[in-house]
Amino acid sequence: MKFLKYFFQFLLAILSLTIFKILGPNKSSNLSGKIFEIIGPFFRSKKLIYSNIARAIPNINSSELKKITKLMWNNYGRVFSEYVFIKDFRFGNLSKKIEIDGKEILDEIKNSKKQVVFISGHFSNFELMAMCIEKSGIKLTAIYRPLNNIFLNIIMERIRKKYICKNQIKKGLGGLKKLLIYMQKNYSTALMIDQRVSEGILSNLFNEKALTTTIPAQLVKKFNTPVVPVYIERIKGIDFKLVIKKPIIFSKEDTIESITNKLNHELENMIVKKPEQWIWSHNRWK
Numbered sequence: 001m002k003f004l005k006y007f008f009q010f011l012l013a014i015l016s017l018t019i020f021k022i023l024g025p026n027k028s029s030n031l032s033g034k035i036f037e038i039i040g041p042f043f044r045s046k047k048l049i050y051s052n053i054a055r056a057i058p059n060i061n062s063s064e065l066k067k068i069t070k071l072m073w074n075n076y077g078r079v080f081s082e083y084v085f086i087k088d089f090r091f092g093n094l095s096k097k098i099e100i101d102g103k104e105i106l107d108e109i110k111n112s113k114k115q116v117v118f119i120s121g122h123f124s125n126f127e128l129m130a131m132c133i134e135k136s137g138i139k140l141t142a143i144y145r146p147l148n149n150i151f152l153n154i155i156m157e158r159i160r161k162k163y164i165c166k167n168q169i170k171k172g173l174g175g176l177k178k179l180l181i182y183m184q185k186n187y188s189t190a191l192m193i194d195q196r197v198s199e200g201i202l203s204n205l206f207n208e209k210a211l212t213t214t215i216p217a218q219l220v221k222k223f224n225t226p227v228v229p230v231y232i233e234r235i236k237g238i239d240f241k242l243v244i245k246k247p248i249i250f251s252k253e254d255t256i257e258s259i260t261n262k263l264n265h266e267l268e269n270m271i272v273k274k275p276e277q278w279i280w281s282h283n284r285w286k
Contacts, residue, residue: 010151020081025094028081029238036077037070044281052280056206056271071276075234079125082238083156086163090131094238098128102244105228106136109247115186116247117216117227121194121267122279124234130165130190132242133230141167141182143175143191143215165190171197176215183223190230191215194267196284203260206268210285217259220250227259229266233274 020028049072050065057064088094100106109116118140120129130142142165147153161168167182169175169189179189196211203212219225226247233241248266250259271278 006149006151009149013152017081017084021084025082025085025088025238028084029078032077032081033074034077036073036080040073040076041069048283049280052282052284053275055208055285056268057275068276069280072278072280075124075277076279078234078238079127082125083127083159086127086131086159089128090135090163097239098132099235099239099241100132100244101241102246103136105244105246106133106138109188109228110137113186114188115183115223115225116188117219117225118188118190118230119193119216119227119263119266120190120230120232121192121270123270123274124232124240124277126192126232127160127164128240129230129232129242131163133188133190134165139185139187140165141169141179141187141189143169143171143179143189145171145195179215180222183219183225189219193263194271194278194284195282196286201257201260203257203264205264205284208285210264212260212264214256214260216263217256220254220259221256226250227263229263229270231270231273233277 016032020032023031046069049069053065053068054060060068082089085094089098108114118129118133120126130140134140134142142160144160147156157168167187169179169182183189191213193213193216195213197213198211200211200213202209204210205212216227220227226249228247229245231243231245233243235241245266248262250262254262
């Protein structure tokens with residue numbers, strides 16, 4: 001039954017993306033955003049989303065809750081349609097749609113051949129972050145979580161390896177071993193730290209405990225690696241601003257727990273800047 005469900009989702013996605021390709025990036029992003037505003041609430045619990053937002057913004061009123069939720073679904077839809085144009089964001093005219101604040105930091109990392117860990121969350125069109133970092137000339141690996149839909153995941157992995165970051169590492173024990181091999185070859189790595197992971201530790205996120213990955217902290221302890229927070233926001237339509245923050249240098253006294261807490265605090269600051277551009281539909285505090 002699940003096989004058929006995934007197959008029909010795959011067919012619907014292919015049909016939608018074909019239409020978006022014909023319409024072009026601007027019209028597709030606008031249209032897909034509006035469609036997801038309508039259909040999104042049928043796929044995720046509104047109660048869960050409201051509860052998550054209230055954790056981060058305790059005194060938020062009802063109208064603001066609805067506004068953030070609506071714009072979150074709009075961004076979901078935009079990201080979906082923009083996968084068709086990832087090649088153009090990397091190699092074509094759409095590359096001009098991404099402003100980079102902190103390019104000198106990327107240049108310094110590349111020129112010095114420093115090894116760093118880039119961390120971020122699922123903001124705006126999050127796929128563009130690793131794409132821009134690799135495009136800058138930095139030797140990079142990117143850690144990803146495969147889609148549940150096996151048909152869509154084949155396409156997604158192909159897109160990511162071809163246009164976003166060619167060295168993709170699947171989450172899990174096998175992926176961690178592969179990551180360590182790359183790290184020993186002086187590769188930097190990029191990963192999202194905002195999803196719940198069963199192998200993580202309970203760390204503070206908006207004053208509540210949430211299971212959080214310890215991979216960045218483990219790399220800091222093993223390789224003495226600086227951590228570079230990265231943030232992307234949608235300015236308007238398909239115009240983006242990518243922010244590369246200054247590297248965080250941890251001391252030998254820092255523990256796995258303290259490093260993870262510090263990085264979650266960085267994540268909090270990113271989320272509250274543009275809460276409507278973060279994915280609130282995950283059961284983050286389960």
